[in-house]
Amino acid sequence: MADDQGDEVPTLPCILVTSCDSSFKEGELIRQILGSESLPQATKIEERVSWYPWTINNKYYTANVSLCVVSSPFDMNTEVARSMQAFIVYFDSKTKNGLNSVNSWLSVVEDLAPEVLILVCDHARDSGVSKQEAQQWCLAHAFELVELNPQDLPDEDDDFPESTGVKRIVQALNANVWSSVEMKDEHSQGFGLMSSLVASHHNNPRPNYVSYEGTESQRAENNQNNAVDTAVDPMIDIDIQELANLTAGDADVENFERLFTKLKEMKDKASSLPHDQRKVHAEKVAKAFWMAIGGDQDEIDGLSSGEES
Numbered sequence: 001m002a003d004d005q006g007d008e009v010p011t012l013p014c015i016l017v018t019s020c021d022s023s024f025k026e027g028e029l030i031r032q033i034l035g036s037e038s039l040p041q042a043t044k045i046e047e048r049v050s051w052y053p054w055t056i057n058n059k060y061y062t063a064n065v066s067l068c069v070v071s072s073p074f075d076m077n078t079e080v081a082r083s084m085q086a087f088i089v090y091f092d093s094k095t096k097n098g099l100n101s102v103n104s105w106l107s108v109v110e111d112l113a114p115e116v117l118i119l120v121c122d123h124a125r126d127s128g129v130s131k132q133e134a135q136q137w138c139l140a141h142a143f144e145l146v147e148l149n150p151q152d153l154p155d156e157d158d159d160f161p162e163s164t165g166v167k168r169i170v171q172a173l174n175a176n177v178w179s180s181v182e183m184k185d186e187h188s189q190g191f192g193l194m195s196s197l198v199a200s201h202h203n204n205p206r207p208n209y210v211s212y213e214g215t216e217s218q219r220a221e222n223n224q225n226n227a228v229d230t231a232v233d234p235m236i237d238i239d240i241q242e243l244a245n246l247t248a249g250d251a252d253v254e255n256f257e258r259l260f261t262k263l264k265e266m267k268d269k270a271s272s273l274p275h276d277q278r279k280v281h282a283e284k285v286a287k288a289f290w291m292a293i294g295g296d297q298d299e300i301d302g303l304s305s306g307e308e309s
Contacts, residue, residue, distance in 0.1 A: 012066045013178045014083040015054075016114070019071070020101035021092035026069040029090055029120065032148075032166040033067065033173075048075040056174055063178035073108050081108075086116035086176060088169065093121035093129040099137050106141065116176050117143040118169060123151050144172065 017026045030052055031039045042050040043066075052067040068080055087109055092098040102119065109117065119138055124131035124147060131145075131152075138145045146168050153164065163171050 011079060011083045012053075012064055013085040013180055014051075014066050014068045014080055015086040015088065015116075015173065016068050016070050016080060016084050017088045018069070018105065019090040020098075020105075021090055023092070024090055024122075026071065026090070029088065029166075030067045030069070033170060042069075046079075047077070048072070049077060049080060056178070058174050059184070061181045061183045063181045065178060065180065073104055076108060081112055084112055084114050085178060086118075086173060087114045088116075088118045088120060090120045091129070093124050093134070095128050098129045099134070102137075109141070116172055117141070118146055118172060119143040120146050120148065120169070123147045123149050125151075146172075 017030055019026045019029070027039045034040070034052070034054060040052060043053050044051040048071060050069040052069070054065050054067050056063045056065060065085075066083070068084075070076060070080060087105075089102055089105060091102050098121075119134065121129070121134065124134050124145075131147075134145050137143070146165070148165050150164050162168070
């Protein structure tokens with residue numbers, strides 16, 4: 001049995017892609033993410049789950065991942081649950097109750113706590129789900145809203161315009177810390193923050209993972225035991241990962257201004273958390289950053305507010 005496990009090929013990180021809009025298929029979003037003229041053939045189809053390979057390749061690292069189509073929470077299987085590190089859901093913004101269909105996925109998201117959470121629509125509209133409604137929902141559930149065809153484009157005069165559409169989705173996925181990451185030699189030292197996060201996030205079993213052959217009551221009990229971590233961790237990931245990009249850059253004025261802006265955004269995000277979670281959030285960010293710059297774990301083990309981190 002041990003030999004069989006030793007020969008087992010590691011499961012690639014999974015980006016779960018789903019659509020709650022019957023008129024928009026998951027494959028179309030995957031095609032756009034891959035930048036392909038047509039959707040490539042799935043490498044594996046198992047019951048109602050399809051896997052599409054993708055190699056993320058940027059100047060810092062490469063990472064092999066799988067884009068997995070799962071149309072319903074009832075189609076989830078143990079393999080996807082164990083490997084899911086990002087969750088992208090498309091919803092119908094044309095109808096007033098468009099977000100209701102997304103709520104059926106929340107128990108899965110809370111259970112597994114993937115690092116990247118993105119809510120996607122064509123564009124928000126006052127006659128259906130407004131941008132304010134969508135943003136409030138995202139704030140409540142730690143998602144990022146991405147409109148594929150936003151009506152309000154970024155100001156061209158803005159020094160640091162925000163990315164929009166599928167470009168923003170790809171950007172967020174490039175900023176994630178994948179368990180399959182392979183750092184490029186020329187950036188391995190400057191990107192130490194990402195390497196540290198890979199170790200801290202993926203070398204330990206997920207506390208929130210429960211086999212999807214388990215019962216609903218088991219998952220509910222597990223959610224309750226890990227409520228604080230689930231609420232805080234997704235926000236930490238995206239903040240730290242974007243800081244990693246900035247700290248790896250050149251020490252010039254432009255990079256400093258970007259770093260300053262990002263730190264302000266982090267402060268604003270933290271202020272939106274419930275009071276009892278803010279200190280936990282701050283501690284986790286500080287500890288991750290300390291480890292990233294080569295700090296000794298022993299020096300921060302005793303620094304805690306009393307919450308389990």
